[in-house]
Amino acid sequence: MADIVTSTEDLSVLAAALKAAGLLEFFYDYSFEYTVLAPVNSAFDKLAEAHPELFAVLFDKYWILHLVDILTMHVTEPAVLAADLSDGQEIEMFNLELVTVDIGEKVCFSPSVTGSSCVLLADVMAKNGVAHVVDDVIMPFWFEFSIADIVAGLPELSTLFSLVECAGLTEALDTTMGLTLFAPTNDAFVGANATFLCSEQGLPTLIDVLTYHVLPMPLPSVLVEEGKEDYKTLQGSEATITFYPDEKYPEKTVLMINDANIIDVDYGARNGVVHVIDTILFPPAPPAKGKGAPASKGKGAPAPASKGKGAPAPASKGKGKGYSMSYKGKGKGSSSSSYKGKGY
Numbered sequence: 001m002a003d004i005v006t007s008t009e010d011l012s013v014l015a016a017a018l019k020a021a022g023l024l025e026f027f028y029d030y031s032f033e034y035t036v037l038a039p040v041n042s043a044f045d046k047l048a049e050a051h052p053e054l055f056a057v058l059f060d061k062y063w064i065l066h067l068v069d070i071l072t073m074h075v076t077e078p079a080v081l082a083a084d085l086s087d088g089q090e091i092e093m094f095n096l097e098l099v100t101v102d103i104g105e106k107v108c109f110s111p112s113v114t115g116s117s118c119v120l121l122a123d124v125m126a127k128n129g130v131a132h133v134v135d136d137v138i139m140p141f142w143f144e145f146s147i148a149d150i151v152a153g154l155p156e157l158s159t160l161f162s163l164v165e166c167a168g169l170t171e172a173l174d175t176t177m178g179l180t181l182f183a184p185t186n187d188a189f190v191g192a193n194a195t196f197l198c199s200e201q202g203l204p205t206l207i208d209v210l211t212y213h214v215l216p217m218p219l220p221s222v223l224v225e226e227g228k229e230d231y232k233t234l235q236g237s238e239a240t241i242t243f244y245p246d247e248k249y250p251e252k253t254v255l256m257i258n259d260a261n262i263i264d265v266d267y268g269a270r271n272g273v274v275h276v277i278d279t280i281l282f283p284p285a286p287p288a289k290g291k292g293a294p295a296s297k298g299k300g301a302p303a304p305a306s307k308g309k310g311a312p313a314p315a316s317k318g319k320g321k322g323y324s325m326s327y328k329g330k331g332k333g334s335s336s337s338s339y340k341g342k343g344y
Helices: 002-007 009-021 024-028 041-050 052-057 061-072 147-153 155-166 170-175 203-211
Strands: 034-039 090-092 098-103 107-110 117-126 129-134 179-184 227-232 238-245 253-257 260-269 272-277
Touching: 002 009, 002 024, 002 034, 002 117, 009 024, 009 034, 009 041, 009 061, 034 117, 041 052, 052 061, 061 260, 147 155, 147 170, 147 179, 147 260, 147 272, 155 170, 155 179, 155 203, 179 260
Parallel strands: 034 129, 179 272
Antiparallel strands: 090 098, 098 107, 107 117, 117 129, 227 238, 238 253, 253 260, 260 272
16 A cells, blocks of 8 residues: 555655655555545645645644544545445544545545545555545544634533633634643632632733643644653743653553643644643742742642642543544534544
């Protein structure tokens, strides 16, 4: 399968994408038989036209979560010939999302960037499967959702969403490209005085705390290396991400930011990624006058009370077939939106 993709001129963008995502070697594996929906180069032109900001950064390493998810939505197993497909059939792809078969004058698949991705050349046989060359890029659910949508749609983040709204940060989380949000759960805000925080007096503190939860870059969990590393937040101060094997369960890992456990990872959005945490993060307090030593991270001035500190909990990494993330919902602001995070 890899030889077909790399030797076909009109699949050169697909080949470059597979190389950038580290997935090309996957197609040299002869132990499985795959069905690949292979978008031609012009299909990626449609993607660039429809989502120019995303396409401009898609091959950057910090967007690997998104690139891998797009690519794995074009692959399934076993090998299926076009004649064996049926109208209305739903096929689970390697990113765990469903693609629907539409058979009319052509064999097509949806959802895609323009609505439907149709077969241009069927049944290109390989030693380890079959490829169907298609005219559009299949579109994962997260294309429809921003970081603001995810916060609005996850019930366990409803308190965070209400504070983001009163701080006037919803539009920023909806439209700004290239962000990572560390999102505290509702339990983390138990004891918080939302009335004060949303008042004229408390608003500066609220904005300071909320922007400390945001990195001005997408950071999927797969790029976090073992050990400790400091990252500058949108608030301006640094936060420390720690990643290490769990001592009790070596096959698991612990992922933290400052004193907070990262309890769910890699909720992808069209403008970045969301990780869920169990404790509020507080910016370091400014050094006292006449003393140059900075205060320790995560302490800071009085702010909303939080719960959830204690023994580190394992982060939910390693879900799904390979790399994947998938969301289903009704869009921004809907309290009934539902999301399924399927992470790495």
